[in-house]
Amino acid sequence: MFRFDTSLFVSILCFAGMSTTMAQSAGQPTDPQIAHIANTAALIDIEAANQALRKSQNKDVKAFAEVMVRDHEAVNKQVLALLDKLKIMPEDNDTSKSLADAASVKRIERSTLSGAAFDKAYAENEVTYHQTVNSALEKTLIPSAQNGELKSLLQTGLKLFKEHEKHAVKLVSELK
């Protein structure tokens, strides 16, 4: 999921020209790409939470979804403010696309469910989704980030999303 097509990457590098991205080894996402991935990942979880707020009747599921919206919006606000400060334009990339595509498929699947079946699907997806994002943050995004402030914000994000992951595991166990 987090592999980059080399030829695309080379063309991105050429397009970017004489920037610091040239110093990075091929295959690693650049800061503009990392920013786009972080932003996309947050928007996906907010969208999933909004679906849960519309569809679920379970107070624990709704409370969890409210936290997801609020926390991910808070992180996103920080990411966007930092990008503005650093004059970095988020750059779409294959990782963002595959994250968004996979999430869209799952969201459509959940749209056909209701009641306890929906709640279970949402909560279980929140566990696996946060696992995926956390693994990407730890293994790829944080190590690849060049800007110190971006790296630090991603680390805060990782701490938060690990908490979300545990919270989602707890929610799944409570729904059983």
Place this chain on the structure above:
Amino acid sequence: MVRLNILAGGVLAFSVLASGSPSPGAESRVYEIEIDNLAFAPAEVLHVNDIVEWVNADIFQHTATATDGSFDVDLPAGAKGRTILKRVGVVDYFCRFHPDMQGRLEVTPDSKRG
């Protein structure tokens, strides 16, 4: 991380652990417990009538919520809130929004104060 202030007679608006105000003349100490990077700072041993001032230094909304239901303080990002400690004993607390964030208050009798 945990800052001690002396406050003669509690006069501020508190989120109260139990009903009633500090006994007249009792010295209320204010202990600050900061929330930073999704963690509560550890607290020192506290005394009855002491006040905990919760300071949310995070960009996220939190709560300080006692597992025994004795207090539940909402703490929006950057906000502060207070709890008066009215009872001796150990109180575990957590954040309702982030249940993995946990802490413990140990409240000893007022007479033990040195």
